[in-house]
Amino acid sequence: MTPTSMTNVAIAASALLLVPIAFQLMLAAGAPWGRAAYGGRVPTTDGQLPLRHRYASLATAAVLLVIGWIVLQRGEVVASSLNPTAVRVACWGFAALFAVNTVGNLAGRHPVERWGMGALTSCLTLLCVLLALG
Template sequence: MKKFLKWVTGVMVFLTFVVTTFYWFEGEKEVRILCSMFKPGQSTEHVIRTLDTGHHLDYMQENNRISVDSPKTLGSSRCTIEFSEGGEVISSRYSQSLSLNKIAAWIGVFGFLGMGIFQFLLALGYPYGKLAWGGFYEKLPVSLRIGSGIAILIYGYGIIVLLESAQIIQVMNNPELAEYSVWIFAALFALSTIGNLQSNSELEKRIMTPIGILFCYVCIVVGMAG
Protein backbone atom coordinates (compact mmCIF):
# COMPACT_ATOMS: atom_id res chain seq x y z
CA MET A 1 0.00 0.00 0.00
CA LYS A 2 2.83 2.38 0.90
CA LYS A 3 4.53 1.67 -2.42
CA PHE A 4 1.27 2.31 -4.29
CA LEU A 5 0.72 5.66 -2.54
CA LYS A 6 4.30 6.65 -3.33
CA TRP A 7 3.75 5.80 -6.99
CA VAL A 8 0.45 7.75 -7.13
CA THR A 9 2.07 10.76 -5.45
CA GLY A 10 4.89 10.71 -8.00
CA VAL A 11 2.42 10.59 -10.89
CA MET A 12 0.40 13.47 -9.45
CA VAL A 13 3.51 15.61 -8.99
CA PHE A 14 4.59 14.88 -12.57
CA LEU A 15 1.15 15.76 -13.94
CA THR A 16 1.16 18.98 -11.91
CA PHE A 17 4.41 19.98 -13.58
CA VAL A 18 2.97 19.13 -17.01
CA VAL A 19 -0.24 21.14 -16.43
CA THR A 20 1.76 24.10 -15.07
CA THR A 21 3.97 23.98 -18.15
CA PHE A 22 0.90 23.93 -20.40
CA TYR A 23 -0.45 27.12 -18.83
CA TRP A 24 3.01 28.70 -19.00
CA PHE A 25 3.02 28.30 -22.78
CA GLU A 26 -0.61 29.41 -23.05
CA GLY A 27 0.24 32.63 -21.21
CA GLU A 28 3.37 33.16 -23.30
CA LYS A 29 1.47 32.58 -26.54
CA GLU A 30 -1.37 34.92 -25.58
CA VAL A 31 0.94 37.83 -24.77
CA ARG A 32 2.96 37.27 -27.95
CA ILE A 33 -0.04 36.95 -30.28
CA LEU A 34 -1.95 39.90 -28.86
CA CYS A 35 1.18 42.03 -28.98
CA SER A 36 1.54 41.32 -32.70
CA MET A 37 -2.02 42.59 -33.29
CA PHE A 38 -1.31 46.18 -32.23
CA LYS A 39 -0.43 48.43 -35.16
CA PRO A 40 0.54 52.11 -35.34
CA GLY A 41 -2.52 54.37 -35.42
CA GLN A 42 -4.81 52.16 -33.37
CA SER A 43 -6.52 53.84 -30.44
CA THR A 44 -5.93 53.21 -26.75
CA GLU A 45 -9.54 52.06 -26.41
CA HIS A 46 -9.06 49.47 -29.16
CA VAL A 47 -5.93 48.13 -27.47
CA ILE A 48 -7.65 47.86 -24.08
CA ARG A 49 -10.69 46.10 -25.60
CA THR A 50 -8.35 43.61 -27.24
CA LEU A 51 -6.40 43.01 -24.03
CA ASP A 52 -9.64 42.43 -22.13
CA THR A 53 -10.26 39.35 -24.31
CA GLY A 54 -7.18 37.67 -22.83
CA HIS A 55 -7.47 34.89 -20.27
CA HIS A 56 -3.88 34.58 -19.03
CA LEU A 57 -2.54 38.12 -18.88
CA ASP A 58 -2.38 41.25 -16.78
CA TYR A 59 -1.75 44.77 -17.99
CA MET A 60 -0.96 48.14 -16.47
CA GLN A 61 -1.50 51.53 -18.08
CA GLU A 62 1.00 54.22 -17.18
CA ASN A 63 1.10 57.63 -18.91
CA ASN A 64 1.62 56.87 -22.63
CA ARG A 65 2.46 53.22 -22.18
CA ILE A 66 0.72 49.92 -21.46
CA SER A 67 2.77 47.02 -20.11
CA VAL A 68 1.36 43.54 -20.58
CA ASP A 69 2.60 40.32 -19.03
CA SER A 70 1.28 36.97 -17.83
CA PRO A 71 1.39 35.68 -14.24
CA LYS A 72 1.45 32.20 -15.76
CA THR A 73 4.99 32.89 -17.03
CA LEU A 74 6.05 34.76 -13.86
CA GLY A 75 6.18 37.92 -15.94
CA SER A 76 8.89 36.58 -18.25
CA SER A 77 6.80 37.33 -21.37
CA ARG A 78 6.07 41.01 -21.81
CA CYS A 79 4.52 43.34 -24.35
CA THR A 80 5.19 47.08 -24.18
CA ILE A 81 2.85 49.35 -26.15
CA GLU A 82 3.81 52.98 -26.65
CA PHE A 83 1.21 55.68 -27.41
CA SER A 84 1.35 59.17 -28.81
CA GLU A 85 -0.03 62.17 -26.92
CA GLY A 86 -3.20 61.73 -28.95
CA GLY A 87 -3.68 58.18 -27.63
CA GLU A 88 -2.67 56.29 -30.76
CA VAL A 89 -0.29 53.33 -30.93
CA ILE A 90 3.25 54.25 -31.91
CA SER A 91 4.82 50.83 -31.43
CA SER A 92 4.38 47.49 -29.68
CA ARG A 93 7.32 45.37 -28.65
CA TYR A 94 7.33 41.79 -27.37
CA SER A 95 10.20 40.60 -25.16
CA GLN A 96 10.96 37.37 -23.35
CA SER A 97 13.37 37.22 -20.42
CA LEU A 98 13.10 33.46 -19.91
CA SER A 99 12.65 30.85 -22.63
CA LEU A 100 11.42 27.69 -20.88
CA ASN A 101 11.67 25.47 -23.94
CA LYS A 102 15.27 26.49 -24.67
CA ILE A 103 16.29 25.87 -21.05
CA ALA A 104 14.60 22.45 -21.19
CA ALA A 105 16.28 21.70 -24.52
CA TRP A 106 19.76 22.44 -23.14
CA ILE A 107 19.08 20.35 -20.03
CA GLY A 108 18.07 17.53 -22.34
CA VAL A 109 21.12 18.00 -24.56
CA PHE A 110 23.59 17.71 -21.68
CA GLY A 111 21.58 14.84 -20.20
CA PHE A 112 21.52 12.95 -23.51
CA LEU A 113 25.22 13.60 -23.95
CA GLY A 114 25.91 12.14 -20.51
CA MET A 115 23.78 9.09 -21.24
CA GLY A 116 25.48 8.66 -24.60
CA ILE A 117 28.87 8.57 -22.87
CA PHE A 118 27.49 6.09 -20.33
CA GLN A 119 26.21 3.81 -23.09
CA PHE A 120 29.57 4.13 -24.85
CA LEU A 121 31.33 2.86 -21.70
CA LEU A 122 28.87 -0.03 -21.46
CA ALA A 123 29.53 -0.89 -25.11
CA LEU A 124 33.25 -0.99 -24.36
CA GLY A 125 32.64 -3.51 -21.61
CA TYR A 126 32.93 -1.38 -18.48
CA PRO A 127 31.19 -3.01 -15.46
CA TYR A 128 28.32 -0.55 -15.09
CA GLY A 129 25.63 -2.93 -16.26
CA LYS A 130 23.69 -2.80 -12.99
CA LEU A 131 22.53 0.66 -14.05
CA ALA A 132 21.05 -0.44 -17.37
CA TRP A 133 19.22 -3.11 -19.35
CA GLY A 134 17.31 -4.46 -16.35
CA GLY A 135 20.39 -4.72 -14.15
CA PHE A 136 20.99 -8.41 -14.91
CA TYR A 137 24.70 -8.08 -15.66
CA GLU A 138 27.58 -6.04 -14.34
CA LYS A 139 29.47 -6.47 -17.59
CA LEU A 140 27.13 -6.63 -20.57
CA PRO A 141 27.15 -9.53 -23.02
CA VAL A 142 27.84 -8.80 -26.68
CA SER A 143 24.17 -8.53 -27.65
CA LEU A 144 23.50 -5.81 -25.07
CA ARG A 145 26.73 -4.03 -25.96
CA ILE A 146 25.37 -3.76 -29.49
CA GLY A 147 22.17 -2.39 -27.96
CA SER A 148 24.22 0.23 -26.13
CA GLY A 149 25.88 1.14 -29.41
CA ILE A 150 22.46 1.69 -30.98
CA ALA A 151 21.42 3.72 -27.92
CA ILE A 152 24.34 6.09 -28.56
CA LEU A 153 22.94 6.85 -32.02
CA ILE A 154 19.46 7.35 -30.58
CA TYR A 155 20.73 9.83 -28.00
CA GLY A 156 22.67 11.62 -30.72
CA TYR A 157 19.53 11.97 -32.79
CA GLY A 158 17.68 13.12 -29.66
CA ILE A 159 20.15 15.97 -29.19
CA ILE A 160 19.51 17.16 -32.75
CA VAL A 161 15.75 16.86 -32.28
CA LEU A 162 15.74 18.92 -29.07
CA LEU A 163 17.91 21.67 -30.52
CA GLU A 164 15.89 21.73 -33.73
CA SER A 165 12.51 21.77 -31.95
CA ALA A 166 13.63 24.58 -29.64
CA GLN A 167 14.83 26.55 -32.71
CA ILE A 168 18.39 26.72 -31.42
CA ILE A 169 19.88 25.17 -34.55
CA GLN A 170 18.55 24.21 -37.97
CA VAL A 171 20.04 20.94 -39.23
CA MET A 172 17.12 18.77 -40.27
CA ASN A 173 15.13 21.63 -41.85
CA ASN A 174 12.02 19.56 -41.20
CA PRO A 175 9.95 21.06 -38.36
CA GLU A 176 7.23 18.39 -38.57
CA LEU A 177 9.73 15.53 -38.25
CA ALA A 178 11.41 17.25 -35.30
CA GLU A 179 8.03 17.83 -33.62
CA TYR A 180 6.90 14.22 -34.07
CA SER A 181 10.29 12.93 -32.94
CA VAL A 182 10.32 14.91 -29.70
CA TRP A 183 6.93 13.43 -28.71
CA ILE A 184 8.16 9.96 -29.62
CA PHE A 185 11.13 10.51 -27.31
CA ALA A 186 8.75 11.63 -24.55
CA ALA A 187 6.79 8.38 -24.96
CA LEU A 188 9.98 6.28 -25.04
CA PHE A 189 11.26 7.81 -21.81
CA ALA A 190 7.87 7.29 -20.17
CA LEU A 191 8.06 3.60 -21.12
CA SER A 192 11.70 3.35 -20.03
CA THR A 193 10.75 4.82 -16.65
CA ILE A 194 8.18 2.07 -16.19
CA GLY A 195 10.85 -0.45 -17.20
CA ASN A 196 13.33 1.03 -14.72
CA LEU A 197 10.79 0.64 -11.94
CA GLN A 198 10.59 -3.08 -12.76
CA SER A 199 14.38 -3.54 -12.82
CA ASN A 200 16.09 -6.24 -10.76
CA SER A 201 18.73 -3.68 -9.83
CA GLU A 202 18.08 -1.22 -7.01
CA LEU A 203 20.72 1.03 -8.53
CA GLU A 204 18.83 1.25 -11.79
CA LYS A 205 15.57 1.92 -9.95
CA ARG A 206 17.00 4.70 -7.81
CA ILE A 207 19.19 6.42 -10.40
CA MET A 208 17.70 5.76 -13.83
CA THR A 209 14.05 6.20 -12.84
CA PRO A 210 14.35 9.92 -11.96
CA ILE A 211 16.59 10.45 -15.00
CA GLY A 212 13.93 8.89 -17.23
CA ILE A 213 11.24 11.10 -15.65
CA LEU A 214 13.39 14.20 -16.18
CA PHE A 215 14.05 13.31 -19.83
CA CYS A 216 10.34 12.65 -20.40
CA TYR A 217 9.42 16.03 -18.90
CA VAL A 218 12.10 17.84 -20.91
CA CYS A 219 10.74 16.38 -24.15
CA ILE A 220 7.17 17.32 -23.16
CA VAL A 221 8.25 20.92 -22.47
CA VAL A 222 10.03 21.23 -25.83
CA GLY A 223 7.11 19.51 -27.59
CA MET A 224 4.53 21.85 -26.04
CA ALA A 225 6.47 24.90 -27.14
CA GLY A 226 6.61 23.57 -30.67
Protein backbone atom coordinates (compact mmCIF):
# COMPACT_ATOMS: atom_id res chain seq x y z
CA MET A 1 0.00 0.00 0.00
CA THR A 2 1.36 3.43 -0.88
CA PRO A 3 1.97 6.02 1.83
CA THR A 4 -0.88 8.13 0.42
CA SER A 5 -3.23 5.14 0.58
CA MET A 6 -2.21 4.45 4.18
CA THR A 7 -2.90 8.07 5.03
CA ASN A 8 -6.32 7.93 3.38
CA VAL A 9 -7.24 4.68 5.13
CA ALA A 10 -6.13 6.10 8.49
CA ILE A 11 -8.16 9.27 7.96
CA ALA A 12 -11.22 7.24 6.93
CA ALA A 13 -10.93 4.99 10.00
CA SER A 14 -10.46 7.90 12.39
CA ALA A 15 -13.38 9.76 10.80
CA LEU A 16 -15.61 6.70 11.23
CA LEU A 17 -14.51 6.46 14.86
CA LEU A 18 -16.03 9.88 15.48
CA VAL A 19 -19.52 8.34 15.12
CA PRO A 20 -19.29 5.86 18.01
CA ILE A 21 -17.29 8.38 20.06
CA ALA A 22 -20.11 10.91 19.72
CA PHE A 23 -22.73 8.22 20.37
CA GLN A 24 -20.99 7.04 23.55
CA LEU A 25 -20.48 10.61 24.78
CA MET A 26 -24.16 11.35 24.24
CA LEU A 27 -25.12 8.17 26.13
CA ALA A 28 -22.80 9.23 28.96
CA ALA A 29 -24.46 12.65 28.99
CA GLY A 30 -27.88 11.04 29.40
CA ALA A 31 -29.26 10.89 25.87
CA PRO A 32 -32.35 8.63 25.77
CA TRP A 33 -30.76 6.11 23.40
CA GLY A 34 -30.08 3.35 25.92
CA ARG A 35 -32.11 0.77 24.04
CA ALA A 36 -29.77 1.18 21.06
CA ALA A 37 -26.71 0.29 23.17
CA TYR A 38 -25.34 -2.64 25.14
CA GLY A 39 -27.40 -5.09 23.15
CA GLY A 40 -30.61 -3.40 24.28
CA ARG A 41 -30.39 -5.53 27.41
CA VAL A 42 -29.77 -2.80 29.98
CA PRO A 43 -32.85 -1.51 31.81
CA THR A 44 -33.28 2.21 31.15
CA THR A 45 -35.15 5.04 32.79
CA ASP A 46 -36.83 7.14 30.10
CA GLY A 47 -34.28 5.71 27.68
CA GLN A 48 -31.30 6.80 29.76
CA LEU A 49 -28.69 4.30 30.84
CA PRO A 50 -28.03 3.67 34.54
CA LEU A 51 -25.11 5.65 35.94
CA ARG A 52 -22.59 2.79 35.82
CA HIS A 53 -23.32 2.22 32.13
CA ARG A 54 -23.02 5.93 31.48
CA TYR A 55 -19.54 5.79 33.03
CA ALA A 56 -18.77 2.77 30.85
CA SER A 57 -19.85 4.76 27.80
CA LEU A 58 -17.53 7.58 28.82
CA ALA A 59 -14.65 5.12 29.19
CA THR A 60 -15.51 3.58 25.81
CA ALA A 61 -15.38 7.01 24.17
CA ALA A 62 -11.93 7.60 25.71
CA VAL A 63 -10.63 4.23 24.46
CA LEU A 64 -11.99 4.91 20.96
CA LEU A 65 -10.28 8.31 20.98
CA VAL A 66 -6.94 6.65 21.80
CA ILE A 67 -7.52 4.09 19.05
CA GLY A 68 -8.19 6.91 16.60
CA TRP A 69 -4.95 8.63 17.61
CA ILE A 70 -2.93 5.44 17.10
CA VAL A 71 -4.61 4.83 13.74
CA LEU A 72 -3.60 8.34 12.65
CA GLN A 73 -0.04 7.55 13.73
CA ARG A 74 -0.08 4.38 11.62
CA GLY A 75 -1.12 6.43 8.57
CA GLU A 76 1.57 8.99 9.40
CA VAL A 77 -1.07 11.70 9.65
CA VAL A 78 0.36 12.69 13.05
CA ALA A 79 3.88 12.23 14.33
CA SER A 80 4.55 9.15 16.40
CA SER A 81 7.14 8.37 19.02
CA LEU A 82 5.81 4.82 19.26
CA ASN A 83 7.60 1.82 17.78
CA PRO A 84 6.21 1.25 14.24
CA THR A 85 5.97 -2.49 14.87
CA ALA A 86 3.95 -1.88 18.04
CA VAL A 87 1.57 0.40 16.11
CA ARG A 88 1.13 -2.26 13.41
CA VAL A 89 0.44 -4.93 16.04
CA ALA A 90 -2.01 -2.55 17.73
CA CYS A 91 -3.89 -2.23 14.41
CA TRP A 92 -4.26 -6.02 14.33
CA GLY A 93 -5.62 -5.83 17.86
CA PHE A 94 -8.06 -3.09 16.84
CA ALA A 95 -9.19 -5.20 13.88
CA ALA A 96 -9.90 -8.11 16.23
CA LEU A 97 -11.68 -5.85 18.71
CA PHE A 98 -13.92 -4.39 16.00
CA ALA A 99 -14.61 -7.84 14.54
CA VAL A 100 -15.80 -9.10 17.93
CA ASN A 101 -17.77 -5.87 18.40
CA THR A 102 -19.43 -6.41 15.01
CA VAL A 103 -20.69 -9.81 16.16
CA GLY A 104 -22.07 -8.23 19.33
CA ASN A 105 -23.71 -5.41 17.38
CA LEU A 106 -25.35 -7.84 14.96
CA ALA A 107 -26.79 -9.69 17.96
CA GLY A 108 -28.27 -6.47 19.36
CA ARG A 109 -32.01 -5.95 19.62
CA HIS A 110 -32.22 -2.41 18.28
CA PRO A 111 -31.94 -1.75 14.50
CA VAL A 112 -29.52 1.15 15.07
CA GLU A 113 -27.15 -1.14 16.93
CA ARG A 114 -27.66 -4.11 14.64
CA TRP A 115 -27.49 -2.47 11.23
CA GLY A 116 -25.95 0.95 11.87
CA MET A 117 -23.23 0.14 14.35
CA GLY A 118 -22.80 -3.36 12.92
CA ALA A 119 -22.00 -1.88 9.51
CA LEU A 120 -19.75 0.74 11.05
CA THR A 121 -17.69 -1.72 13.09
CA SER A 122 -17.37 -4.09 10.13
CA CYS A 123 -15.94 -1.19 8.09
CA LEU A 124 -13.57 -0.35 10.95
CA THR A 125 -12.46 -3.99 11.04
CA LEU A 126 -11.57 -3.89 7.34
CA LEU A 127 -9.80 -0.53 7.60
CA CYS A 128 -7.73 -1.71 10.58
CA VAL A 129 -6.76 -4.88 8.70
CA LEU A 130 -5.61 -2.72 5.79
CA LEU A 131 -3.59 -0.55 8.15
CA ALA A 132 -2.03 -3.61 9.79
CA LEU A 133 -1.13 -5.11 6.42
CA GLY A 134 0.12 -1.81 4.93
